[in-house]
Amino acid sequence: MAKITINEKEFEVEDGKNLVDAAEENGIEIPHYCYHPGLSVAGQCRMCVVEQEGNSKLQIACNMQCKDGLKVSTESDRVKDAVKWNLEFHLINHPIDCPICDQAGECGLQEYFMEHGKYKSQMREQKVLKEKVVPLGDKITLDKERCILCSRCVRFTQEVSKTADLAIFNRGDRSVIGTVNNEPMKGNYQVNTVDICPVGALTSTDFRFEQRVWFLEEAESICRGCSTGCNVNIHHKAGKHIYRLKPRYNADVNAYWMCDEGRLTYKSANFDKRLNAARLGGVKLPLREAVQMLAAELKTLVAMEQQDEIAVLLFPTETNEDLETVFKTLKGDLEINAFYSIDVQALIDEDEVKDELMMRNDPYPNSRGFVKGMKAHKIETKNLQSLKKDLESGKIGHLLIIAPEDPQVTDLLAPLSQATSPDTFVSLLTPQTAAADLFAQALSIPCISHYEKKGCMINFQGREQQLSGGFRMIKESLSLDECFRLLLEEYKKPTEIDRRKGAQQ
Amino acid sequence: MMRETQHHRNMRPMAVDLSPAPGEKRILLEHLGVQGIRRISVYESKGGYNALKKILEKKLSPDQVIEAVKGSGIRGRGGAGFPTGLKWNFVPKDQSKPHYLLCNADESEPGTFKDRVILEHLPHMMIEGMIIGAYAVQAKKSYVYIRGEYTYATKIVEEAIKEAYRAGYLGKNILGSGFDHDMFVHRGAGAYICGEETGLISSLEGKKGWPKLKPPFPAVEGYLKCPTVVNNVETLAAVPWIINNGDKAYSGIGTEKSTGTKLWSVSGDVVRQGVFEVECGASFQTLLEDCCRGMKDGRKLKAVIPGGSSAPILTAAEAMDMTLDYESIASKGSMLGSGGMIILDETRDLVQVLKNLSEFYHDESCGQCTPCREGTGWLMKILHSFTEKQARPIDLELLKTTSNNMIGRTICVLADSIAMPVLSYIEKFPEEFDRYLSESSGQSSLSEKLQAKELL
Numbered sequence: 001m002a003k004i005t006i007n008e009k010e011f012e013v014e015d016g017k018n019l020v021d022a023a024e025e026n027g028i029e030i031p032h033y034c035y036h037p038g039l040s041v042a043g044q045c046r047m048c049v050v051e052q053e054g055n056s057k058l059q060i061a062c063n064m065q066c067k068d069g070l071k072v073s074t075e076s077d078r079v080k081d082a083v084k085w086n087l088e089f090h091l092i093n094h095p096i097d098c099p100i101c102d103q104a105g106e107c108g109l110q111e112y113f114m115e116h117g118k119y120k121s122q123m124r125e126q127k128v129l130k131e132k133v134v135p136l137g138d139k140i141t142l143d144k145e146r147c148i149l150c151s152r153c154v155r156f157t158q159e160v161s162k163t164a165d166l167a168i169f170n171r172g173d174r175s176v177i178g179t180v181n182n183e184p185m186k187g188n189y190q191v192n193t194v195d196i197c198p199v200g201a202l203t204s205t206d207f208r209f210e211q212r213v214w215f216l217e218e219a220e221s222i223c224r225g226c227s228t229g230c231n232v233n234i235h236h237k238a239g240k241h242i243y244r245l246k247p248r249y250n251a252d253v254n255a256y257w258m259c260d261e262g263r264l265t266y267k268s269a270n271f272d273k274r275l276n277a278a279r280l281g282g283v284k285l286p287l288r289e290a291v292q293m294l295a296a297e298l299k300t301l302v303a304m305e306q307q308d309e310i311a312v313l314l315f316p317t318e319t320n321e322d323l324e325t326v327f328k329t330l331k332g333d334l335e336i337n338a339f340y341s342i343d344v345q346a347l348i349d350e351d352e353v354k355d356e357l358m359m360r361n362d363p364y365p366n367s368r369g370f371v372k373g374m375k376a377h378k379i380e381t382k383n384l385q386s387l388k389k390d391l392e393s394g395k396i397g398h399l400l401i402i403a404p405e406d407p408q409v410t411d412l413l414a415p416l417s418q419a420t421s422p423d424t425f426v427s428l429l430t431p432q433t434a435a436a437d438l439f440a441q442a443l444s445i446p447c448i449s450h451y452e453k454k455g456c457m458i459n460f461q462g463r464e465q466q467l468s469g470g471f472r473m474i475k476e477s478l479s480l481d482e483c484f485r486l487l488l489e490e491y492k493k494p495t496e497i498d499r500r501k502g503a504q505q
Numbered sequence: 506m507m508r509e510t511q512h513h514r515n516m517r518p519m520a521v522d523l524s525p526a527p528g529e530k531r532i533l534l535e536h537l538g539v540q541g542i543r544r545i546s547v548y549e550s551k552g553g554y555n556a557l558k559k560i561l562e563k564k565l566s567p568d569q570v571i572e573a574v575k576g577s578g579i580r581g582r583g584g585a586g587f588p589t590g591l592k593w594n595f596v597p598k599d600q601s602k603p604h605y606l607l608c609n610a611d612e613s614e615p616g617t618f619k620d621r622v623i624l625e626h627l628p629h630m631m632i633e634g635m636i637i638g639a640y641a642v643q644a645k646k647s648y649v650y651i652r653g654e655y656t657y658a659t660k661i662v663e664e665a666i667k668e669a670y671r672a673g674y675l676g677k678n679i680l681g682s683g684f685d686h687d688m689f690v691h692r693g694a695g696a697y698i699c700g701e702e703t704g705l706i707s708s709l710e711g712k713k714g715w716p717k718l719k720p721p722f723p724a725v726e727g728y729l730k731c732p733t734v735v736n737n738v739e740t741l742a743a744v745p746w747i748i749n750n751g752d753k754a755y756s757g758i759g760t761e762k763s764t765g766t767k768l769w770s771v772s773g774d775v776v777r778q779g780v781f782e783v784e785c786g787a788s789f790q791t792l793l794e795d796c797c798r799g800m801k802d803g804r805k806l807k808a809v810i811p812g813g814s815s816a817p818i819l820t821a822a823e824a825m826d827m828t829l830d831y832e833s834i835a836s837k838g839s840m841l842g843s844g845g846m847i848i849l850d851e852t853r854d855l856v857q858v859l860k861n862l863s864e865f866y867h868d869e870s871c872g873q874c875t876p877c878r879e880g881t882g883w884l885m886k887i888l889h890s891f892t893e894k895q896a897r898p899i900d901l902e903l904l905k906t907t908s909n910n911m912i913g914r915t916i917c918v919l920a921d922s923i924a925m926p927v928l929s930y931i932e933k934f935p936e937e938f939d940r941y942l943s944e945s946s947g948q949s950s951l952s953e954k955l956q957a958k959e960l961l
Contacts, residue, residue, distance in 0.1 A: 043718040044873050046914050057913045063718055085910035089879040122903050125886035149872060168713070168872070171696070173882040175872035 004070040015068075019061040020048055023074065030074055031083055031112050033090070033198045034150035035062035038256040039159055042151050045090070047112070049082045050074050058082055083116045092123040093173055094199075095132075095145045103200030105213040109148070128173050136166075137184030139191055139205055139260060144176045147201035153177065153193035160257060161189040161357070177201065188259045188355060195246055196256070204244065206264065211243045220248060221467045222457055224317065224406065224450040225262030227351055227362035229459030230254035234266065234451045239471030242266040242451060253459065259359050268405040268432065269449035269473065275433045276474050280443045287476050290445050291483065294400075294427050295490035297443075301398055302334060309397030311338040313387060313416075316347075316370035317404040319455025319467060322480035323366075323373040326402065329484045331377050333491070338396075341381040342412070344370050351460055360460055363408060365450075368458035384412060391419040401439075402480065403430040405449045410434045429483060431474075446477040453479065518625045518657055519618065522779055528795025530758070530784040532746050532766050533739070537626055543661055545668040548629040554674055556748035557633050560640060561682035570641040574744065576752030578764035583609055583700075583737030584813065584843045586831050593734060595724035596642040602731040606639040606647040607709065610662075610738045611693050611700035613652055614813035615865060617845030619768035620738035622780045624651070624658035627742065628665035632688065634741035636674060637748060639686050642734050647688050650705050653695040663690050697869035701917045702735040703727075704871065715873045716917035739768055759785030763830030767841070773848035774801045785830045792829060793848070804850040808934070812842020814862050815922030817929030818855070838929065855937045859930045860888040866923035877920035880911040884927055891941045901938055905931060 002015040006028055013022040021037055023030045033045035041062050048061040053071035058079065061072070073079060091109060098104040130144035149168060154177070157166045163186045169178050179185055194204045216235040223230040223245065231248040245266050247258035267273070278290035285293075301310055312330055330336045344367045351362040364370075374381065382390075390396050399420065403409050410432070417438040420426060426442035428435060436444040452469040459465055478486070523538035525531045541547040548554070560570060575590025596604055608631065612620040623631050631649075639647050649666075651659050666688050669675045677685045691709055693699045699708040703717035706728045727733025743765060747755045756764040763785040770780045775797035783792055789809075793799065800806055809824035810816055817839040819827070827833045834841045849858065863885040872878040887904055890896045908924035915921075931938060 041718065042873075043916055045875050047875075049914070063720075082910065082914065085906075086875060086914070089875045089883075089910070092879050092883055122899070123883065125883065125890070128882065148875070149878065151873075171698075171872045172867060172870040173872065173878050175878065 002066045002068045002070070004066050004068075005072070007073055007075055013066045015066065017066045019050070019064040019066055019070070019072070022066045023061065028074060030061045031116060032062060033108055033148060034152060036152050036155075036196055036256075039152060039155045039196075042155065045148065045150050046086050047083060047090075049079055049086070051076050051079050080116070083112075084119060087112055087117045088119065088121065088123075090148050091117075091121065093128045093145075094148070095127070097146070101143075101146065101200040102203045102208055102213075103146075103197075107200060108198035130176055134178075135184075135205065136179055136202075137186075137190065140185055140194060141203050141205050141208055142177060143201050143203070144178075146199050147177050148199050149175050149177070150198060152196045152198070153202055156193055156196060157185075160192070161187050163187045163189075166193070188261055188359065189257060189357065191260050191263055192247070192257045207244045211237060216243060217471075219451075219469050219471060221451050221453075221469055222365060222459070222465050223258060223262040223265060224365045224404075225259070225265050225363070226354075226360045227347075227364065227367055227460040228254065228358050228360050229365055229457060229463070229465050230258040230262055230358065231465065232258060232262075234469065236451075236471060236473075240473055241271065242269055242473075245451075253461070253463065253465070254358060257358065259355075259357070261359070265406075266451060268407060269451050271473065273405065273432050273434065274449070274474050275430060275436050275444060275446040275477075277476050278443075278445050279436065281441045287445070287478065288486075290443060291478075291486045292490050293443060294445065295487050295493075296495070297398060297425055297427065298334060298400075298487075299491055299495065306397060307334060307336055308338065309395065310334070310336045310400065311340060311387065311390065311396045311398070312336060312400045312402070313340045313384075314402040315341060315404060315406070315409055316344050316364040316367040317406060317409070317450065318366065318370075318402070318480060319453055319457055320366070320369040320373060320464070321455040322453070323370060324376075325481045325484045327373055327377040327379060329488050330400075331379055333488060338390075339374075339379050339381045340384065340387040341370075343383050344381070362460065365459070366457035368460070368462060369456070369464075372458065384416065388416060388419045391416065391421070391424060394421060394423060396424050398425045398427065401426065401428045401430070401435070401442075402447075403428065403432070403435040405430070405432040407434070410438070413438050429478075429480065431477065445483060446474055447483065448472065448474070448477050448479050518661075519621050520779075521622055521626065522777075526777070526779075526781055526796040528783065528787070528791040529781050530766055530787075531782045532758070533630070533742055533768065534622070534627070534780075534782045537622070543626055543628055543665065545629055545665065545672055548627075549672075552749065553629050553745075554633055554672075556745035557636055557674060558680060559748060560637060561680045561684065564682075567641045567643055570637060570748070573752045574641070574747060577747045577755035578752075578759075578762070579740065579743055579747065579755065580763070580831065581737055582739035582743075582767065582844070584614070584815075584840075586841060589736065589740055592724065592736070593638065593641050595722070596732045596734060597725065600643060603646070604642050604644040605728045605731055605733040606635060606642060606644040607702075607705065607728060607733060607735045608635050608647065608649045608738060608741055609700060609702065609705055609735050610649050610651040610655070610658075611705060612655070612738070612843075613697045613700050614815065614843050614845055615862070616772055616810060616847045617770055617813045617843040618772075619770040619780050619844055621655065621658060622768070623738050623742045624655065625661050628662045629669065630742045630745060631662075631738050632665055632669050633674070634744035635688065636669075636679070636686055637744050638734065638736060638741055640684055642732070644734070645685055645687065647686065648709060648728075649688070649690045650699070650709055651690060651692055652700075653693040659690060659692055666690065696871075697865075698871045698917070698919060701919065704917065705735060706733060713871075715871050716919075718916055760828075760830045760832070762832055763841075767829065767844050769796075769829070769844045769846050771797050771846045771848065773846075774804060774850035774853070775799065775848050776801055783829055786833075787829050789824050789827050789829060792846070797848070800848070800850055804852060806848065807851045807853055808849040808855060810839075810845075810847040810849070810926075812840050813845035814847065814865070815918075815926065816840045816842045817925050818933060819929075820933050823933075855930055855934050856888070856891050856941055859927065860885070860892050862926060863888050863923055866919065870919055874915035874920070876911045876914045880907055880920060881923055883907055884923060888927075891938065891945070894941060894945045896942055896945045898942060901931060901942065 032048040049058040050072040134142040231250040699714040708714040781796040806821040867881040867885040911920040911924040
């Protein structure tokens, strides 16, 4: 540990820690653009200047390591003036086109101007004009005029994604970001450059012009794209529509980054893909009635001692809490034994990093939690081939499918729908229309999507991570936990059969 | 960028006075007039490579060489004036990583052309100095990073290196000493910033010529992250003389803190322009009157830029009062720099001169640090508004504030190289700016006056 003094206050910080980070840890913000804790130090933007005791020149905090006795000021008049002027330098050639800029509302220039600037610009000369809409492949759109040349994106492609596809061309105030030979950017990690761009220069082509960021709310969650379990923030509007996912820092899992594929997993959760009402054979019915019907169907089979004809199909995409309720209800209360799924253990056994960076082979977010839940309830699942066989042989009277909005699951369901005979009653708990459409005659109950879920999932490291969604995009939808509690409630209500049985006794 | 005309001019050797001008003290340029001195045989006949032989045959240790260079008091001739021996001493003594010596021959400061004389006429003196320097810091490889436009000089140096290899001064086991050394020529592509030592290193590494953040300093982590010494051509060329004649002989020349001689490349409004070797501490008049034969057409001296275009300007009175050493010029508020002296007579319009310079620095800023990237352009544009007679009174203050906020705020000193001149021109020749202001239509409006108050 090192004792350092910032603004005449003493702090104890990790020896050798970067001063910008050490200050931030202690609630002191040192403005910076080019410095990023996940990248090498460039020292270019000069925004992080501080006054160091014993040094007549202003020093940049990003290139200072904390050691005992370090004394700096971040709020002396000299520093304030320097920061203000540095900001002016950043802005004299900036187009200041905030009204049409996607970054507005989360822009480093706007933020620091309000905090450290608030001057009237003296720049009356012609600004340097540059290209404004430059697609760098199909994921990123570049505005060269807005770029402050902090080089974060360039360093990212050199140091993190190792694609090295970005560079700064030309020199002086004619410098521009670009790709080598104007080729499209490569790889599955491009959009991270948008996250780390402190201004509106690099924008996500997916998010561009979709929504003003000040209308967005955030909820913490875990990406559903693979077993890595990247920590994400969901950016949604009033819980009705998700506009984007952004990586949330977790030093042990994904650091500051996530892959582009994972980033787009929010799409299947939005309204146009969603089952927005319960239905039976294509006819809408109230949600409560649908659950009652499912309870009744199950109960009839149980009452006739035919619960062996009930088959349950589910995937490692649910939270540990939901799985617990599902297993407890189906296995414990209803004594159902026929569970089907993909071979999750095999996925775990063969799980490794797919692209030398972060993405893993196992495409499900909670395989470990799934196996753990199965073991706890002494459940063994059979695979999809046996389900198909069992369906074809007519052994299954009721097939209960719990299907997430994941398109790869929908692909797995398609062959099963063909194998299902009209004699099998299919009930489907799913957030998406695509799955419900596969089983046209089924009883479909709308569920919430992955990013609305609350609960925990276990990633490849065995780390239990929390999803805090909590919003409800479709009014008429249930979480699995809610659905099964309701189901059990309905199931336990005495019915005509019970009464008759009671009378006989 | 290599301009066509410039390119053709550089295909030819630069014309030099082979015999010393009055007032000169030639030690580096002693044999400049000798026919064929750029050939190794002629150079050897004048005692060339004796310094290297002395070191290797007498088995002087690297530390002894460093001590000798330290004792001579020689300071870096590229511009910063850092003591050379001290620089060599910073290189770690262990050999866990290879060491490198780089010769900075990227002479591109406007007004500076003194290294060109050495490169074109006395290449072996520089090469000998480099081998000695490499031995001192135990570098097995050295590079001459030569300015792209110096096409003729490049050929000369390349030929000289070949000769040195053939003579056994380069390669394996030099003169049977067990010391191996290889030397390469690397041509720049015409960027001023690649003359900055860390910009040079980046460029040599095959990267964009961006100066590097310090610390770490090149002596510890330079070329390919290995310990590296970067020395100017003139500095290295002086090393053989120091070894041959002893450090005391060198420090006996010049003043106490500015030892030896300095090459001055004088351009501008003098009768005879050119490169002159003058003892440090000599009067400015020696250079102006004796070497350059006074002002052209009998006009009056107005101003002097003493050490390359990035040095703050001096008034005639200040120049007349100075001596040609680091301290005296610094005491006048400027710097000896590279020794590229520009003499300006009474007919020169200093606002135009400054505008011209600002265009150069705007063009050459690498664009890495914000204050320089944006500031150089802004200064240039404001100076244009002066020469276009559209300046506002507050523009003079704006020039000063902009400059003050560029100085010392960047990775390298390119920003300072224009900001300091701007301040000095305004301070020392305010009437030149006032003349443009009074002719300007750019009357500041009330709102601009208010803005100015708020800003300044």
